[in-house]
Amino acid sequence: MSSCDCDSIKEPLMPLEKALSKMLGSITPSTESEMVTLADALGRILAVDVASTLAVPPFNNSAMDGYALNAVDLAVSDTLTMVGKSFAGTPYQGQVKTGQCIRIMTGAQVPDDVDMVIMQEQTCAEDDQIRFNSSAKPGSNIRTLGEEISVGQVVLHQGTKISARHISLLATLGCANVKVIKKISVAIFSTGDELKPLGSVLQLGEIYDSNRFGLIAQLQRLNVDIIDLGVIVDDPVSIREAFERADRAADVVITSGGVSVGEADFTREIMEQFGEINFWKLAIKPGKPIAYGKFPNSIFFGLPGNPVSALVTFYQVAKPALQKLSGATEIKPLRMSATLSHAIKKSPGRLDFQRGFVSTDQQGKLIVSSTGHQGSGMMSSLCLANCFIVLEQERGAVAANETVIVELFDELFQ
Numbered sequence: 001m002s003s004c005d006c007d008s009i010k011e012p013l014m015p016l017e018k019a020l021s022k023m024l025g026s027i028t029p030s031t032e033s034e035m036v037t038l039a040d041a042l043g044r045i046l047a048v049d050v051a052s053t054l055a056v057p058p059f060n061n062s063a064m065d066g067y068a069l070n071a072v073d074l075a076v077s078d079t080l081t082m083v084g085k086s087f088a089g090t091p092y093q094g095q096v097k098t099g100q101c102i103r104i105m106t107g108a109q110v111p112d113d114v115d116m117v118i119m120q121e122q123t124c125a126e127d128d129q130i131r132f133n134s135s136a137k138p139g140s141n142i143r144t145l146g147e148e149i150s151v152g153q154v155v156l157h158q159g160t161k162i163s164a165r166h167i168s169l170l171a172t173l174g175c176a177n178v179k180v181i182k183k184i185s186v187a188i189f190s191t192g193d194e195l196k197p198l199g200s201v202l203q204l205g206e207i208y209d210s211n212r213f214g215l216i217a218q219l220q221r222l223n224v225d226i227i228d229l230g231v232i233v234d235d236p237v238s239i240r241e242a243f244e245r246a247d248r249a250a251d252v253v254i255t256s257g258g259v260s261v262g263e264a265d266f267t268r269e270i271m272e273q274f275g276e277i278n279f280w281k282l283a284i285k286p287g288k289p290i291a292y293g294k295f296p297n298s299i300f301f302g303l304p305g306n307p308v309s310a311l312v313t314f315y316q317v318a319k320p321a322l323q324k325l326s327g328a329t330e331i332k333p334l335r336m337s338a339t340l341s342h343a344i345k346k347s348p349g350r351l352d353f354q355r356g357f358v359s360t361d362q363q364g365k366l367i368v369s370s371t372g373h374q375g376s377g378m379m380s381s382l383c384l385a386n387c388f389i390v391l392e393q394e395r396g397a398v399a400a401n402e403t404v405i406v407e408l409f410d411e412l413f414q
């Protein structure tokens with residue numbers, strides 16, 4: 001490789017949108033599935049649509065603690081005779097005739113021969129004589145059979161990432177087991193002679209390998225199987241061996257460092273020999289150089305070495321790819337407008353993901369401020385942030401009180 005970087009200076013930076021659509025277009029979602037118990041389904045991706053085998057609610061039941069009766073009887077008298085009780089799990093077995101009512105609890109079955117429930121706070125009971133202080137329409141306070149979900153109705157779609165909310169719904173339907181896509185596997189290593197293990201004493205020129213830990217934490221949130229290959233020194237033979245090992249073991253290979261144009265930056269070169277590489281100088285900040293491509297058995301990402309760049313490019317570029325490969329339905333990040341509390345410096349040319357903190361003012365309006373030094377190696381501004389301030393590629397400096405777009409961090413950064 002020539003030490004002159006003139007070509008890449010001339011080469012226009014690729015907009016992020018274009019890189020994402022090229023990359024996503026080249027990825028085929030995994031379809032191999034397995035059954036897991038509902039207790040093990042959190043964070044997994046549904047392999048099939050789930051249709052309900054049950055009506056919900058499965059029977060007419062009371063929404064209140066009170067009395068079940070017929071509306072027409074109340075038109076004749078405000079006092080009815082209580083003839084029995086219906087508890088949740090223990091329905092009333094008898095009949096309810098003209099002039100009668102039953103005591104009923106929330107969730108208890110409503111017999112077919114009554115048509116409404118009046119809450120107990122609107123009644124006055126003297127032995128079995130119940131006086132009703134208010135009237136209501138037929139159907140009041142009854143949750144009717146199938147009013148929420150009918151038998152056969154699709155309630156969750158293939159590609160849904162199963163959350164606590166979905167688990168609750170699946171349990172409501174009695175699903176003890178769920179068919180999910182098999183987890184994809186991701187092998188990861190850091191490159192750099194200067195990177196030392198946590199806990200070791202650093203010599204001059206050395207730093208701790210932080211990227212691998214931050215990236216693995218994001219991978220854990222994505223619920224993939226992780227193969228941690230540690231740190232590989234800046235030596236072409238070792239890097240090539242690590243790539244071969246990673247490619248044999250995993251669906252995806254992720255590295256950080258060595259993708260720029262320094263004399264010890266071998267990652268890109270070896271990726272080129274071993275696979276089909278798309279090397280991108282993306283029009284984003286942080287994180288301009290990033291490699292994406294295909295090895296014989298896997299896809300790979302060569303992320304930049306600077307810690308903020310590594311974490312942000314993983315979040316903005318690798319995450320959508322891993323989600324697609326995992327069979328998950330694409331969810332675009334939720335972006336909203338906020339008022340910038342102070343001026344921000346920016347030059348046109350790159351889409352900037354500044355680290356910001358967004359909150360609401362007394363009127364409920366979103367206000368965002370930058371969290372300080374935005375250097376691509378400065379993790380502290382990322383740690384103080386709860387959102388990206390997304391400044392458009394062609395935008396220049398932004399003045400205080402201008403409207404900007406913010407993207408709240410999702411579970412990967414929480």
Ligand code: AMP
Nearest residue numbers: 190192209210211212257258259305306
């Ligand atoms: P490189 O892309 O290898 O030239 O690295 C760019 C910068 O990121 C250098 O200052 C490296 O020391 C730093 N860096 C690279 N990999 C890591 C890592 N795993 N953890 C922390 N810093 C790193």
Ligand code: MG
Nearest residue numbers: 191192257258
């Ligand atoms: Mg390096």
